[in-house]
Amino acid sequence: MSTPAPREPRGPVDSSRIPRYAGPATFARLPRLDEVGTADVAVVGVPFDTGVSYRPGARFGGNAIREASRLLRPYNPAQDASPFALAQVADAGDIAANPFNIDEAVETIEGAADDILGTGARMMTLGGDHTIALPLLRSVAKKHGPVALLHFDAHLDTWDTYFGAEYTHGTPFRRAVEEGILDTEALSHVGTRGPLYGKKDLTDDEKMGFGIVTSADVMRRGVDEIADQLRQRVGDRPLYISIDIDVLDPAHAPGTGTPEAGGLTSRELLEIIRGLASCNLVSADLVEVAPAYDHAEITSVAASHAAYELTTIMSRQIAASRG
Numbered sequence: 413m414s415t416p417a418p419r420e421p422r423g424p425v426d427s428s429r430i431p432r433y434a435g436p437a438t439f440a441r442l443p444r445l446d447e448v449g450t451a452d453v454a455v456v457g458v459p460f461d462t463g464v465s466y467r468p469g470a471r472f473g474g475n476a477i478r479e480a481s482r483l484l485r486p487y488n489p490a491q492d493a494s495p496f497a498l499a500q501v502a503d504a505g506d507i508a509a510n511p512f513n514i515d516e517a518v519e520t521i522e523g524a525a526d527d528i529l530g531t532g533a534r535m536m537t538l539g540g541d542h543t544i545a546l547p548l549l550r551s552v553a554k555k556h557g558p559v560a561l562l563h564f565d566a567h568l569d570t571w572d573t574y575f576g577a578e579y580t581h582g583t584p585f586r587r588a589v590e591e592g593i594l595d596t597e598a599l600s601h602v603g604t605r606g607p608l609y610g611k612k613d614l615t616d617d618e619k620m621g622f623g624i625v626t627s628a629d630v631m632r633r634g635v636d637e638i639a640d641q642l643r644q645r646v647g648d649r650p651l652y653i654s655i656d657i658d659v660l661d662p663a664h665a666p667g668t669g670t671p672e673a674g675g676l677t678s679r680e681l682l683e684i685i686r687g688l689a690s691c692n693l694v695s696a697d698l699v700e701v702a703p704a705y706d707h708a709e710i711t712s713v714a715a716s717h718a719a720y721e722l723t724t725i726m727s728r729q730i731a732a733s734r735g
């Protein structure tokens with residue numbers, strides 16, 4: 413069924429009239445949600461990093477990505493689309509999660525995501541550590557049932573606990589599988605690499621249903637073949653994409669908490685995302701940007717472009733569903 417667009421979407425501030433560097437930063441200089449009332453795609457910051465096992469600082473990731481996104485332009489030639497004209501994309505501000513209590517923060521994030529998804533919007537979250545994927549997936553699964561997951565990350569993030577803690581940035585996807593909120597026929601990690609605690613990390617992960625496309629696979633087989641494989645695995649299921657910016661090589665993303673050598677280039681990441689444009693992308697996150705370790709916004713520029721491709725996919729699908 414097609415629903416008419418309520419009105420012309422309000423797009424970004426016109427950078428030919430107001431210089432890009434002027435004014436407070438929203439994602440891509442888009443309007444705030446309270447300026448437009450409702451959004452088809454809500455871009456949301458999640459300033460939370462109490463779940464990290466190494467360098468802290470991803471609580472500042474969302475705002476760093478917003479700052480770096482000032483240079484994004486309204487037409488996306490790689491997808492031949494003007495994402496902010498096809499649908500209303502708006503910056504919904506930040507979720508105020510308790511930095512001193514992970515359990516409470518996880519509940520707050522889930523509740524805030526419920527509120528956003530309850531309006532009918534798709535959600536693109538910026539910043540935070542990978543802990544936040546669990547409450548976001550819980551919320552998405554309440555709406556769509558168990559979802560397909562493509563998880564771009566150097567790490568598996570299917571470990572069990574750290575120091576006895578169940579909710580950490582290394583454990584969200586094991587919890588999600590345990591909770592039955594993922595479609596175990598359609599799960600894949602992409603960009604996996606680096607030392608593990610033991611071989612059991614891999615066998616456990618496989619038992620949970622995950623496929624693995626390693627960083628070396630991307631290099632050897634190329635982005636088109638990898639995107640084809642991922643599209644086949646996902647089919648037409650509702651898809652959640654979780655991007656940990658450490659999927660990129662530290663040369664492309666130094667500003668992150670647990671860097672691993674031998675990662676994807678930003679070009680490879682962007683091309684794989686574009687190759688997923690026909691998938692039914694219901695929501696996405698972009699986590700683990702820790703600007704304190706960044707230089708010249710290398711990491712947050714890459715993150716802002718990845719989020720731009722993801723929001724473009726969502727906007728195109730919303731426009732297509734309206735007919």
Ligand SMILES: N=C(N)NCCCC(=O)O
Binds near residue numbers: 466567
């Ligand atoms: N999710 C991220 N970025 N990292 C997980 C690292 C797990 C560890 O410290 O062993």
Ligand SMILES: [Zn+2]
Binds near residue numbers: 542565
């Ligand atoms: Zn991660």
Ligand SMILES: [Zn+2]
Binds near residue numbers: 658
């Ligand atoms: Zn990671």
